[in-house]
Amino acid sequence: MREETEARLRQAGMGAVLLAVLAGVFFLFTLWRWGRFVKTTIQYVVDHLAARSGISTTLLYGIVVIVTIPFFWAVGKYMHGAWYWLRGVGPGLRLYKSIHGIIIVLYVGVFFLAMYWVSRDSLAYKYCAVTPEGIHVFDDRVKDPVYGIQAEPCSFDQIVALRRAKDGTTVGPQRLAIADPRTYPFFDSVSHTPRVWYSRSPDDSYSFFDRPGFDPVTGAPLLPIDEATLEAIIRAQDQLAAQSAEAKKQQEQADQKRARDAVAARYINTAVTRRPGSKQAAVLLFSSDAHTFTALQSTLDAALSERGLHPVDSFFTPAFVAEGRAARLLAGDWSQAADLGLGDRIDVVILGKASVNATASSDFAGLITTNLTVELSCLNPARQSVCGSRTITAIGAGYSKEASLENASGKAQPEIHAFAEALHVE
DSSP, X not given: OHHHHHHHHHHHHHHHHHHHHXXXXXXXXXXXXXXXXXXXXXXXXXXXXXXXXXXXXXXXXXXHHHHTHHHHHHHHHXXXXXXXXXXXXXXXXXXXXXXXXXXXXXXXXXXXXXXXXXXXXXXXXXXXXEETTEEEEESSSOBOTTTOOBOEEOXXXXXXXXXXXXXXXXXXXXXXXXXXXXXXXXXXXXXXXXXXXXXXXXXXXXXXXXXXXXXXXXXXXOEEOOHHHHXXXXXXXXXXXXXXHHHHHHHHHHHHHHHHHHHHTTTBOTTOOOBTTXXXXXXXXXXXXXXXXXXXXXXXXXXXXXXXXXXXTXXXXXXXXXXXXXXXXXXXXXXXXHHHTGGGTOSEEEEEEEEEXXXXXXXXXXXXXXXXXXXXXXXXXXXXXXXXXXXXXXXXXXXXXXXXXXHHHHHXXXXXXXXXXXXXXX
16 A cells, blocks of 8 residues: 555656646746747848838847837736736746836847947948949948849948048048159158158059058059159159150141141142152143143153153142142242142142134134143252253144144144153152
8 A cells, every 4th residue: 555655656746747847848938939029029120121221220229129118018018917827928028027127128229229329430340332323331231222232341442432532531542743753852851751652553654642551543552752763753754755745746747747738638639649669740731711731731741751750640639720829839939839748749740831822814714723832840849949841832723723722732742752851850
């Protein structure tokens, strides 16, 4: 009987232990479940607000923790009563049921607010998103709420740009504009320590800064100026100035040439240029009236070809004759050749001013007699010298003006060949 009683007592003790263990597990589970409820509720609210507004989660935690005091207090009051253990009211909610717990919660909220306040300018711990409106800064790795651009840890260049943009604050070395290195105070007048730092580009150009640091373009460390470097800078600037002056001179020459070419294009064929191994002769026969001298031109071209010259009949335009430039050049006005740059384009110029006098015969009805006079001149525009001249006269007859002129042109052929043979062309 005694043994049976002891067995029952042992069974009852084991049952009590088991119940105590189960109660402890249930209690711990309740603490975890309701503590997790508070945490997940706050975190859920903060995460969603941060994702949609871009506001710092640190600030939101502080605000949410404080603002939700009445909420969790109400939850705690609601869960208190007969169903205390079944409903699992744990220490997480008990904080909101006493003045002491509320003070603790307030301090937690104030802590997060203080963290936000002191970290406003901590750009090394911020996240940057480069948007069309500029660099937007966030406390967390969120997306920009307007453009949806993912924020990343702020880079050094972004931090520098933000600091410079804030209230005109300048950070890092500032570039110096040094016009004349011979007169600029590179060194302190008393200590003779450097007042300028520099970086050198691959093209041997120098950039100057007012303090040590890194070149904002290349990222290379800046070096303090010294006497040897200063001498090298002065030599480089002198060389650059010489190159600039030469480039300016060449540009001015090119501009002048373009201006001359623009004027010349009105009077000459600018496509014609001097050719090595061949001497070209610009041929122009003109008169004060509308006569054409096709036969005379052909004879002159053939005579010049026999003389070793290549005749160019299309060198001068009608405006050269119409505006009197041909007559002035024939009269010895060499400015016409200089203005148009004839010496750079042609070897010699053959000008012929022709005059025609046609009369009807009184003895033979319909017969026309033409007196042809041609003042021929060979000009060397490069040397501005005359290389030959001759006045040719010939008389021809025919039953039309064209026929009588062609007859006179034929009779002038021997003199034209004589003119070409007598030219002083090297």
